Amino acid sequence: MAPSLLILTDFFQAADRALDYATNLAEPLGARVVLLHVRRDSLLDPDMFTGELSNLNQEAIRLALSRVAGNLAVPVVAEVGHGRVAFAVADAVSRHQPTLVVLGRPDYAGTPEELVQTTSLDILRTAPYPMLVVPHSVASTAPPRRVLLAVDGERFTLGRHAGAIRHLLTALSTELTVLHVAPAAGPDDQGAQALDSVLQTGVAIDLLQQVQARSVRAEHPAEAIVHAAQPGTYDLVVLIARPRSFLGQLFHRSVTAQVLLHSRVPVLVLPAQAE
Missing domain, CATH: 3.40.50.620 (HUPs)
Incomplete structure (x- = not known):
């Protein structure tokens, strides 16, 4: 089975930058992209209170994923998960066995560190797996040398x-x-x-x-x-x-x-x- 990169997207800027970065990694690796959007509909999700969650309905999510996937130059599979991101990622990892989980890091400049509840930390605590985190401000999406x-x-x-x-x-x-x-x-x-x-x-x-x-x-x-x-x-x-x-x-x-x-x-x- 060809290697894959599991990429989380919420259609915000940081996720788009991470997707660009990961897509440029996929080609030299001969990897396909598994594009995962998680509908974070749990009332216990800390980001429910920050306004940082996508509120798209199912049809809008399907269209958005189709648009993003159609613009990629590498093989892609698009999926929608539900609930807590860490659990949805663990499920996708068990099925696809990706080389990396890839996600973007939003701008936390205006948020005190003690209040930051990041998706990456939650995933690492719940299901440790090789993870690539791309800052929203990264200047280049070229593969790292x-x-x-x-x-x-x-x-x-x-x-x-x-x-x-x-x-x-x-x-x-x-x-x-x-x-x-x-x-x-x-x-x-x-x-x-x-x-x-x-x-x-x-x-x-x-x-x-x-x-x-x-x-x-x-x-x-x-x-x-x-x-x-x-x-x-x-x-x-x-x-x-x-x-x-x-x-x-x-x-x-x-x-x-x-x-x-x-x-x-x-x-x-x-x-x-x-x-």
């Missing part, structure tokens, strides 16, 4: 997703840089271990260019990653999210959540498998 992979130096495995991620990096002819973010105080010999932790996963085996390595010390890792992943220097930042990142009430304070909220370049979150 310069990729920054941020790690903490601990060993990890990507399990069944390792092969798909290796294919993604290879098909895009990426230049991969591993960024080791170390505590402000600690041993100085962890940079090599961080690079080795990435190489051991096998994701860089087929890359034509040698993997580069950088190390920074930071009291706040998320700030260091966002600062390093500047547009013009890198096109994509990759995070390894461990199972513990998805647990508890403090998830919105995690490194993953902070980078997702503040990165100026697209963010690819890869859930690590428990060892």
